Amino acid sequence: MRALVTYRSANNSKVTIPESGQVYNTxxxxxVKRDGLFAGDWVEGELNQDKFVVERVEERKNLLKRPPVANVDNALIVMAAKSPDFDNYLLDNFLAVYAYFGIEPVILINKIDLLQDPKELxxxxxxxxxAGYKIDAISAHQDEGIERxxxxxxxxISILAGPSGVGKSSILSKLLGIEIKTGHVSQKLGRGRHTTTAVTLYPFNPGSFVADTPGFSKVEATYFIPAREVGRYFREFANFTCKYPDCTHTNEPGCGVKEGVRAGAIGCERFKSxxxxxxxxxxxxxxxxSK
Ligand SMILES: Nc1nc2c(ncn2[C@@H]2O[C@H](COP(=O)(O)OP(=O)(O)OP(=O)(O)O)[C@@H](O)[C@H]2O)c(=O)[nH]1
Ligand SMILES: [Mg+2]
Ligand SMILES: [Zn+2]
Structure with missing residues (x-):
């Protein structure tokens, strides 16, 4: 029997049978214990009375570290229109990193209720x-755009990602119609810092699950991606051909991407990032x- 791990903490896990929505302790x-088990893992196992015995974990498509979630298909990357200010450089780093992990992004700009003039966005x-991304402007507080x-x-499997304070947990609460505290619990235990992470995948569309994640205020693409490859994860660059196939679009002659910037076909802000x-x-x- 196949199931999805929809809850994982240090010493506990739950699985959901996707067809029936039935949830079992495990x-x-x-x-399995030795090799590790994460929220988002697809597992094979059998029912033993009211418990699901996890016998095998299927190969993962990807595994995010913080929080640990496996097999992520979509990331809802949340930014705020204001407080905190919209940060396109941070967003561009997020976009590159998720692309590198094979995760399809959707950009959500939240808190549009704080804007005097929505045209600012x-x-x-x-x-x-x-550039080829899905982007939408929403307000969790005003319930604007949540259905979309x-x-x-x-x-x-989807995650809500983005910097701290942009409204990820608020959006998830609205989406689910229940109050979500936070997907992350940090505790100081004795000496040193000990972080306990419990991850829950909430059922959402039929057959789809979504997880909250803690905010990152800094994400650096080159922490994950070798610098020479970063350009592959700026999706609009693929529309241009350079003289050298491994062009880094910096100091090489015959750079098609730079031509694209000159022609206005690649956005200045994107190339600046x-x-x-x-x-x-x-x-x-x-x-x-400046033109
Ligand atoms: N004005 C306004 N405030 C919002 C909106 N959505 C969330 N907030 C507020 O923004 C603050 C942060 O919201 P959270 O949902 O906790 O943000 P988060 O992204 O989950 O933050 P972390 O868990 O720290 O990463 C809270 O005070 C929310 O009430 C919105 O649409 N408009
Ligand atoms: Mg939160
Ligand atoms: Zn180039």
Whole structure:
């Protein structure tokens, strides 16, 4: 019998049978215990009275570290329109990192109720739409756009990601119609810092589950992705061909991506983020972008 791990803490786990929605506490075979089990894992096992005995864990498509969630299909990357301020550089790092893990992103700009003029956002919505991303502006407080989110999620396992304080937990609470405290519990136990992480995947669309994650205030693409490869995870760059197939779009001649920037086909803000990640200064950029 196949099941999905929908709850995992240090010493406890639960699985859900996707077809029926039935939830079971588990008993883990020693090999499973030894090799590790994470929320999002697909497992094989059998029912023993009211417990699900986990015998085998299927191979993972990906495994995120903080919090630990396996087989993530979609990330709802949440940014705030205000408090905290929208940070496109941080967003571009998130987008690259999730692409690297094979996770399809949707960008949500929350707290639009705080804007005097919703047009302030239009620049960013246009930029990311042109780059080929799904992006929407919402307000968890005003229940604006929450229903639309359900339509963006196609995969089975999704996470709400983004910096601290942007409203991830608030959005999840609205989506589920229940109060979610937080997906993360941090405790100081004795000497040193001990972090206990319990991860819950909540049922959401039929057959889909979503997890909250704690906020990251900093994500650096090059922490995960070798610098030479970062350009592959800026999806609009793929529309341009460079003289050298391994072009890093910095100092090489015949760079098609730079041509794309010159022609206005690649957004200035996106290329600025890219060069900042690469630690490269291109003097022409100021001039192109001030036009
Ligand atoms: N004005 C406004 N405030 C919001 C909205 N959504 C959330 N907030 C507030 O923003 C603050 C942070 O919300 P959370 O949902 O805890 O944010 P989070 O992203 O889960 O934060 P972390 O768990 O720390 O990563 C809270 O005070 C919320 O009430 C919104 O749509 N509009
Ligand atoms: Mg939260
Ligand atoms: Zn190039």
């Amino acid at each position: 008993i883990l075979r020693s090999k 239009q620049k960013w919505i246009d930029l990311y739409t042109r 989110i359900k339509g963006y999620i196609q995969g089975q 890219y060069l900042k990640i690469m630690g490269y200064y291109w003097e022409e950029l100021e001039r192109i972008c």
